[in-house]
Amino acid sequence: MNPQTDRAAWLLGGDVRCNTEPAKPVRPRRLVLLGPPGVGKGTQAALLCAAYGACPLSTGDIFRHALAGCAGEPHTKAMESALDHMHRGELVPDRTVLELVGERGRCLSCRGGFILDGFPRTVAQAEALDHLLYVHKVTLDAVISYETRPESLAIRIAGRRTCPSCKAVYHLEAKPPRQAGVCDHCGTALVQRTDDRPEASMVRLKVYEKSTAPLIAYYREKGQLISITATGTPEEIFGKTVAIMKKKLGPA
Numbered sequence: 001m002n003p004q005t006d007r008a009a010w011l012l013g014g015d016v017r018c019n020t021e022p023a024k025p026v027r028p029r030r031l032v033l034l035g036p037p038g039v040g041k042g043t044q045a046a047l048l049c050a051a052y053g054a055c056p057l058s059t060g061d062i063f064r065h066a067l068a069g070c071a072g073e074p075h076t077k078a079m080e081s082a083l084d085h086m087h088r089g090e091l092v093p094d095r096t097v098l099e100l101v102g103e104r105g106r107c108l109s110c111r112g113g114f115i116l117d118g119f120p121r122t123v124a125q126a127e128a129l130d131h132l133l134y135v136h137k138v139t140l141d142a143v144i145s146y147e148t149r150p151e152s153l154a155i156r157i158a159g160r161r162t163c164p165s166c167k168a169v170y171h172l173e174a175k176p177p178r179q180a181g182v183c184d185h186c187g188t189a190l191v192q193r194t195d196d197r198p199e200a201s202m203v204r205l206k207v208y209e210k211s212t213a214p215l216i217a218y219y220r221e222k223g224q225l226i227s228i229t230a231t232g233t234p235e236e237i238f239g240k241t242v243a244i245m246k247k248k249l250g251p252a
């Protein structure tokens with residue numbers, strides 16, 4: 001992963017500012033990534049951010065950052081409850097998520113652009129995002145929906161390992177690190193997310209179908225949806241994404 005900034009503003013919220021401002025691309029990209037758990041959204045977000053100079057804004061990362069104790073303050077009751085939901089594979093209640101995203105609204109008008117990964121996840125969140133974008137005077141370029149055969153998702157999730165430090169994502173078979181169990185980028189020991197364990201991942205797949213899949217219709221009706229079949233290597237899927245984006249939106 002090659003984030004353009006330290007994402008302090010996104011991960012910590014409040015008045016915190018990023019130490020490194022992103023360079024202003026000629027044409028900042030503002031995208032939402034949709035797709036079931038395990039489809040590879042996080043990997044695509046990292047590749048797209050590196051290519052476009054945008055910031056990866058993952059709501060899941062806010063919760064993992066708080067879980068790792070990086071927020072520097074004791075958890076609020078709402079955050080404790082959010083983390084319980086996350087461990088079980090359930091969605092965090094809209095109210096909590098919208099409060100967290102609302103207080104990070106500034107990240108949406110960041111000059112580098114953004115790639116939202118994991119938000120919105122319900123129609124109520126999508127409506128709230130429309131409002132936030134309006135308030136911050138920015139528009140979405142597109143919503144990319146990564147689609148794949150449901151059977152492949154459980155396998156992808158079971159083999160996923162992540163770096164708790166730099167957030168790089170690996171897969172035991174499809175994308176193993178050079179040294180088993182160790183991050184190629186920063187040497188930190190890789191972990192399996194608690195919500196990637198089988199009990200929680202089954203819940204996440206069901207929750208996606210019920211609450212998040214309806215967003216595909218929501219954004220299709222708004223004419224913002226780009227569907228991409230997420231088969232092949234991460235680089236192949238990335239290549240497909242960039243080609244479609246270029247055709248639809250012109251060069252970045």
Ligand code: AMP
Binds near residue numbers: 117120121125
């Ligand atoms: P992710 O990294 O996007 O897979 O998110 C990990 C977990 O964080 C999810 O399974 C949810 O428990 C929680 N989460 C992240 N983003 C949201 C959201 N937009 N709405 C509700 N829950 C979320």
